[in-house]
Amino acid sequence: MTAAYRTQVVGAALLDDARRPTAFLAAQRTYPEELRGLWEFPGGKQEPHESCEQALVRECAEELGVDVELLTEVPGPHAQGWPLKDTAAMRVWTAVASCGEPLPVVGEDHLAVRWLPLDDPAAALALPWIPADLPIVHALLDHLAR
Incomplete structure (x- = not known):
């Protein structure tokens, strides 16, 4: 049996289009200081009363000012997704902003947001990611790519 992580984190790989995506969104952290300036998937912690999917929809609204439609989960190596540290793991979904939504905004959680082109993976991988x-x-x- 695989041990459970105490903290469940959720993240969105926000795509520019559901059918033929050409880019995904990355966000640059504001805090904590040791992560300031590094890039991440927008998201946050799941609250006890919500599912992972509900948490991710809420986090995107709070952090980016957009309502999202979740598409598919990017499967991780653990039942709770991707281990972040000894006590936390993150599940990540692809998602798109709901029809008519404005472009994501930079809130207090991020210094910047940037669309990264899918046809140039090296550009995405060159960013200083968490x-x-x-x-x-x-x-x-x-x-x-599949």
Whole structure:
């Protein structure tokens, strides 16, 4: 039996189009100081009263100011997704902004947001990612290439 992580984190690989995506969104962390300036998938912690999917929809609304439609999960190596540290793991879904939504906004959680082209994976991989998110970037690129 695989041990459970105490903290469940959720992240969105927000795509520019559900049928023929050409880019995904990355967000640059504001805090904590040791992660400031590094890139990540937008998202956050699941609250006890919500599912992972509900948490991700809520986090995208709070952080980016957009309502999202979740598409498919990017499977991780653990039942709870991608291990981040000894106590936390993150599940990641591809998603798109609901019809008519504005472009994502930069809120207090991020210094910047950037669309990364899928036809240039090297550009996405060249960003200084939070170390725990980098394997997820590789998996996302493989997931979308299929």
